[in-house]
Amino acid sequence: MSIPETRWRCEQFHQSRTNANNGCQIINAQIHSDYEESTVESNKGNMVSLEKKSPEERLNICRKYYFGGFAFLPLLWLINAIWFYKQAFKVEPYPQQAQIRTYVIRSAIGTLAWLLIIIIWNVLFQVFRTKMGPAGDYLTFVVPRGYY
Amino acid sequence: MRTLFILVLLIFLISYVENKRVMDEMYITFNRARYCVRRVNATHEIGCQSSSRGNSGRMHMIDDENEFRSFLTNKKTLDSIGKFIITLNIDLFDSEHMDELMTRLDTKLNGLLVYLKSNLTRPGDFSPDDQCPNHRHSYYLNQTQAVNWNPKGNGLFFRSFPFPIMLIDEEDDYKLLLSYYQRFNSSQSTSSCGLELKTFQNAAHTSKTCMRRGEISHSLIDEAETLCDPVGGLNIYSKLPEPLTIMPKQRPLKSVILILATTDSFQMFLKANGATGGAQQPATSLIAFLSLAHLMGQAQEDLNKVEKEIIFVTLDGDALDYSGSFRFMYDMENNYFPTDSKDEERIRKEHIHSVIEFQALSFTSQLSESNLYAHPSNLANETFINSLTNRTSTIVPMPRDAPLPPASSQIFLRQTSSSFFPVYILTSTNQSQLSNRYYHSFFDDPSTLSINISSLEYNTTTDFSQWIKSLVEPLAQTLIETTTGLNKNITIEQEIINNLVYCVLKNINCPLIHNVSNETSGSSFDAFNQTSLPFSVNTYPTATTPTFTFVRNTLSYFLRDRTYDALNLTETACKEQGKNDSFRLYRFVGGYPPSISTEEKFLGYCVRSYYRSAYSSSPAFAIDKYDLADTTYPAWSESRWSTISLRLFIIPTQSHEIITLVIGILLLSISFIAFFFLRYFTKLSLLQPSSS
Numbered sequence: 001m002s003i004p005e006t007r008w009r010c011e012q013f014h015q016s017r018t019n020a021n022n023g024c025q026i027i028n029a030q031i032h033s034d035y036e037e038s039t040v041e042s043n044k045g046n047m048v049s050l051e052k053k054s055p056e057e058r059l060n061i062c063r064k065y066y067f068g069g070f071a072f073l074p075l076l077w078l079i080n081a082i083w084f085y086k087q088a089f090k091v092e093p094y095p096q097q098a099q100i101r102t103y104v105i106r107s108a109i110g111t112l113a114w115l116l117i118i119i120i121w122n123v124l125f126q127v128f129r130t131k132m133g134p135a136g137d138y139l140t141f142v143v144p145r146g147y148y
Numbered sequence: 149m150r151t152l153f154i155l156v157l158l159i160f161l162i163s164y165v166e167n168k169r170v171m172d173e174m175y176i177t178f179n180r181a182r183y184c185v186r187r188v189n190a191t192h193e194i195g196c197q198s199s200s201r202g203n204s205g206r207m208h209m210i211d212d213e214n215e216f217r218s219f220l221t222n223k224k225t226l227d228s229i230g231k232f233i234i235t236l237n238i239d240l241f242d243s244e245h246m247d248e249l250m251t252r253l254d255t256k257l258n259g260l261l262v263y264l265k266s267n268l269t270r271p272g273d274f275s276p277d278d279q280c281p282n283h284r285h286s287y288y289l290n291q292t293q294a295v296n297w298n299p300k301g302n303g304l305f306f307r308s309f310p311f312p313i314m315l316i317d318e319e320d321d322y323k324l325l326l327s328y329y330q331r332f333n334s335s336q337s338t339s340s341c342g343l344e345l346k347t348f349q350n351a352a353h354t355s356k357t358c359m360r361r362g363e364i365s366h367s368l369i370d371e372a373e374t375l376c377d378p379v380g381g382l383n384i385y386s387k388l389p390e391p392l393t394i395m396p397k398q399r400p401l402k403s404v405i406l407i408l409a410t411t412d413s414f415q416m417f418l419k420a421n422g423a424t425g426g427a428q429q430p431a432t433s434l435i436a437f438l439s440l441a442h443l444m445g446q447a448q449e450d451l452n453k454v455e456k457e458i459i460f461v462t463l464d465g466d467a468l469d470y471s472g473s474f475r476f477m478y479d480m481e482n483n484y485f486p487t488d489s490k491d492e493e494r495i496r497k498e499h500i501h502s503v504i505e506f507q508a509l510s511f512t513s514q515l516s517e518s519n520l521y522a523h524p525s526n527l528a529n530e531t532f533i534n535s536l537t538n539r540t541s542t543i544v545p546m547p548r549d550a551p552l553p554p555a556s557s558q559i560f561l562r563q564t565s566s567s568f569f570p571v572y573i574l575t576s577t578n579q580s581q582l583s584n585r586y587y588h589s590f591f592d593d594p595s596t597l598s599i600n601i602s603s604l605e606y607n608t609t610t611d612f613s614q615w616i617k618s619l620v621e622p623l624a625q626t627l628i629e630t631t632t633g634l635n636k637n638i639t640i641e642q643e644i645i646n647n648l649v650y651c652v653l654k655n656i657n658c659p660l661i662h663n664v665s666n667e668t669s670g671s672s673f674d675a676f677n678q679t680s681l682p683f684s685v686n687t688y689p690t691a692t693t694p695t696f697t698f699v700r701n702t703l704s705y706f707l708r709d710r711t712y713d714a715l716n717l718t719e720t721a722c723k724e725q726g727k728n729d730s731f732r733l734y735r736f737v738g739g740y741p742p743s744i745s746t747e748e749k750f751l752g753y754c755v756r757s758y759y760r761s762a763y764s765s766s767p768a769f770a771i772d773k774y775d776l777a778d779t780t781y782p783a784w785s786e787s788r789w790s791t792i793s794l795r796l797f798i799i800p801t802q803s804h805e806i807i808t809l810v811i812g813i814l815l816l817s818i819s820f821i822a823f824f825f826l827r828y829f830t831k832l833s834l835l836q837p838s839s840s
Contacts, residue, residue: 134360143361145375146186146197146787148353 050087058087059096066103074114077107174797175344176328181261181794182315182417182590186349186787187685188358188376189469190768190779193351194305195787198259198312202346205231205258206799209329216240220252231258233343235325238264238315239271242302259345261794262315262417263322267595273585276305276416280554281587285469285782287558287566288551295551295580298587305416305588312345314794315417317590328796342799351376351787355768356776358785374690379784380765381412381464381686382696383476385486386704388444389732389758390452399493402569405458405631408505408556409437411695413683414467415590420792425590426683427597427653428576428583432612433506434462434681434699435648436574436620442706442743443624443640456501456631460707462699464686464764466556467588469782471766473559478767478781481563487762491731497564502529503571504627507555509619510576510583511597511612517544518619519577523561525549527570532630539622542615543574553577574623594653594680606650606658613645643742648702652681656694663740664705664755669697670737687786688763696761704733704757705740712756713739714746722754733759 050058065080081104088097088104129136130148137143186195206229210216219225232253236245241262250257264270279301280294288294316322332341350373351358358376365372393399411434413426441460444451451458465471479485483494509518520536522528525548537545552558557571576583586592594601597612604610621639628636651658657677662670676694686693709732717725719736726734739753768774768783776783800808 137357137361137364140364141366143364143373143375144352145350145373146200146348146352148357 050084055094055096058084059100062087062100062103066107069107069110074111077110077114080104081108081111175795176324176797178316178321178325178794178796180316180318180321180419180422181792182317182419182422183347183792183794184309184313184315184416185347185418185789186351187379187468188351188353188355188785188787190355190777190783192306193308193353195349196309196311196313196347197349197787198345198347200348202344202348202793203231203233203259203312204342204344204797205229205233205256207233207235207261207329207333207341207343207796209235209326209333210240211237213240216245216248220248226253226256230256232256233259233261233345235261235263235329235343238262238274241304243304243307246304246307257311259311259343260309260313261343261345262313263325264315264317265322266319270591273300274589274591275301275585275587276303277301277414277588278303278306282466282469282554282558284779285474285559286554287562289562297553297577297580297582299581300585301587305414312347313417314345314347316794317417325796332798339798339800339804342797344793344795344797346791346793346795347789348791349787349789351785354777355783355785358787359776374788376785376787377687377690378765378769379465379468379685379687379786380471380475380763380769381688381693382761383461383463383472383479383764384411384696384699384703384759384761385459385461386441386700386707386757386759387457387459388448388451388707389709389756390448393457393492394731395491395493397493399457399495399499400455401498402501403456404495404499405456405501405627406503406560407437407440407458407460408503408507409433409462410466410472410507410556411462411464411683411699412467412472412686413592414588414685417590418684419590421679423590423593423680424682424684425586425592427592427594427680428510429508429587429592430683431652431681432509432511432597432616433574435645435652436509436616437462437506438648438699438702438706439616439620439640439645440624440627441703442644443620443638444627445706445708445710445743446640446745447624447628447636447638448707448710450628450632450634450636454632458627458631459495460703462703463556464688464696465766465784468685468784469766470556470559471782471784472764473556474563474766474781475762475764475770477559477563478770479762484762486760489731489760497568500569502532502569503557503560504623505555505557505571505573507557507573507575508553508577508582508584508587509574511615512583513598514611514615516576516583516615517542518574519543520545521550521552521555521571521573521575522546523549523552523557523571523573524566527566528572529570529630532572532626535629536622536626539625540618542618543622551580553582574619597653599649599653601654604650604654607643607646608650609642609646610649613642613649616645616649617642641742647742651698654678654680656681656698660740661698661701663738665697665701666735666737669701672697685784685786700759700761704759705737705755706743707757709756710745712754713744714748715754716748716750717754719752719754725754725756731758733757 062080062084065076069077069080084100084104088101125139129140184196186193186197208219210219234249234257275298277298279296279298281298283294316325328341332339362375363372410430413424413430415425437460444458461476463472463476466473480495480497485495486492510516520533520543522533533545537543552573553575555573555575557573561571584592586596599610599612617640624638625636628634628638647658647660651660655678657673661673673694681695681698682693683695722734722736735755736752737755739750766782766784768776768781
């Protein structure tokens with residue numbers, strides 16, 4: 001029951017001030033997304049708004065996502081590419097943008113490469129699973145029952 | 149007051165309302181349907197299966213050849229309907245008709261329901277086995293021309309079908325099915341019957357794949373799930389318990405006579421707790437085998453004096469490529485026979501004097517002959533054959549080197565290059581054809597043995613039981629003569645054979661089995677009251693069958709040490725004896741009166757007998773690191789399954805379906821509109837938190 005209360009308090013907070021406040025946003029970010037929907041209007045976008053971060057912070061986040069992706073986590077690259085797309089290409093230039101742009105482009109390339117690898121593997125696996133014999137079975141997570 | 153009145157009225161109403169689920173109203177379930185399952189071997193899969201959610205389609209009944217022809221040529225019906233469940237008279241269930249049906253309908257054939265109108269209209273012959281049974285693993289592997297011992301065999305058991313096949317053999321079920329079919333399928337314009345067959349099977353492809361997949365588990369997340377079980381049960385053996393051969397005494401060469409019978413059969417269509425057939429193959433042979441065991445038990449005084457042993461062996465798994473025999477021979481070659489016997493020397497092929505096998509005996513009349521096949525001719529003992537055939541006219545010797553019928557002995561010969569001992573096979577054939585017209589099918593029931601099963605009592609003397617007596621007595625006399633040199637006119641009480649016939653063919657929960665078993669093992673038969681001894685494909689110990697317990701208890705009782713009958717031991721004394729003897733088995737039973745020779749009657753008897761059993765699954769499953777794709781040994785395994793169901797439902801006409809859909813969409817739209825109106829005209833918003 002504590003979460004709705006938090007939200008409720010937060011909402012009251014919003015109503016009292018026209019501009020969004022950082023303190024409230026931190027509370028908000030901790031809240032389950034279900035509860036965020038009702039506060040969409042005051043928040044403008046349901047992720048942590050990058051506009052409210054300082055350029056250094058933006059670059060920092062983008063770098064973390066970019067390097068994190070190298071740990072075989074292509075989803076981080078995917079998120080990075082989408083999330084920072086606007087910051088990299090659409091907003092008015094600022095000093096850190098060039099670096100962010102590099103990260104975003106590389107993340108996008110990495111994502112595509114991963115997508116390609118996954119698709120190729122998927123096709124190969126589906127085609128050759130039964131032909132591989134035992135290896136095919138050991139690579140299968142959900143063992144097919146009743147079918148080869 | 150008014151509220152109370154309404155409440156009482158409501159309770160009153162509710163008590164008059166029946167609670168029925170919509171599902172129960174929609175489907176008519178047939179619980180007693182037989183079903184076909186999936187089995188796999190080293191190279192193939194056979195049998196049938198449905199998808200995991202069941203196969204359904206429009207029911208189309210084909211009763212005779214004319215209807216079959218007109219259905220296949222009726223392009224209009226075939227094109228207008230997506231999926232068919234063909235309901236086929238069992239007379240038309242053969243490979244020719246199946247081929248035609250499958251080619252013509254192709255993927256439209258979504259399932260098959262075979263029906264038997266009544267027991268009186270069963271086909272004249274029906275065998276799903278091959279024309280040359282077990283030809284994949286036989287003695288005659290290099291022979292180009294195989295003998296078609298089972299010419300009526302349609303081989304459907306060994307084919308793989310991509311759809312489920314079920315069978316209804318109860319007359320009531322057929323009539324119910326027919327009544328619905330006639331009511332709803334009268335014309336194209338009305339609603340019609342649909343059928344849903346659910347026989348999903350877990351196994352697929354080959355034994356190797358299936359066993360391997362059964363062992364794969366992603367630890368922590370899911371446990372390994374067994375998809376199939378190796379086919380096999382127990383090879384049971386027993387002999388007279390007098391320890392002539394106990395260690396350190398050595399067994400003389402050519403001193404062991406093996407008497408063989410089998411305890412399994414197969415049917416294409418199974419039914420949980422339903423009759424399995426197998427009256428001629430293998431029940432008749434088994435009854436003769438047990439009767440012979442009793443005769444040998446009677447003659448134990450003479451037999452114990454000579455240095456020869458008669459070992460009674462039942463093999464399990466031989467219906468499918470002789471797996472049981474392969475295992476038996478494998479055990480013998482590897483010094484495992486007899487199993488867990490530290491007290492006696494192991495038996496090797498050099499020790500075997502001869503093999504006598506009862507196989508596929510059939511009875512039609514008192515004059516039914518059984519044929520004696522002897523092989524190889526250079527080892528066969530002519531004196532034995534002559535002595536046997538001179539005693540009786542029911543046993544007819546076959547010419548020297550006549551091809552052997554399907555029998556376990558083929559494997560005994562094959563694995564020893566037929567150079568160690570002769571085999572004698574007693575079987576019922578008719579000009580190189582098995583006399584059994586229902587070989588390996590559930591139609592092979594007591595009615596084929598001229599037995600009226602409903603009037604059969606515990607001690608009814610039938611032509612069949614007399615015939616068994618006329619068969620085993622000369623055989624026993626000859627055996628005693630060959631082993632001891634004595635000419636004894638030994639006879640068996642007719643009552644014992646009558647009892648065996650009743651127990652095996654009608655009700656295994658019979659006095660005989662309770663008399664020869666101790667209390668715990670006897671009570672296990674209570675669950676099988678009024679069922680015949682099941683003969684099916686066994687996957688022991690996953691699936692247990694009373695067959696092994698029955699054979700073990702009767703066989704070892706019949707071959708018991710008869711001197712103990714007169715000892716009047718107590719149960720504790722009997723147990724005490726067992727503790728000091730690892731060679732023999734002791735159990736305390738009520739006693740089977742026709743078999744007891746002493747005049748005195750006791751409350752209970754201590755039975756001293758010799759009994760061993762060993763797994764009979766093919767060596768393919770026993771050899772470490774054996775490649776299951778190898779065809780040296782048979783590698784049959786049976787799939788596991790969980791749900792079997794057959795349901796009938798009504799398919800409405802297309803206009804009916806469209807109307808239902810339109811009404812549904814309308815109702816949905818109306819409710820949306822109503823909701824929007826409500827929202828528009830009321831200030832209440834459920835999404836806003838109330839300020840109170």
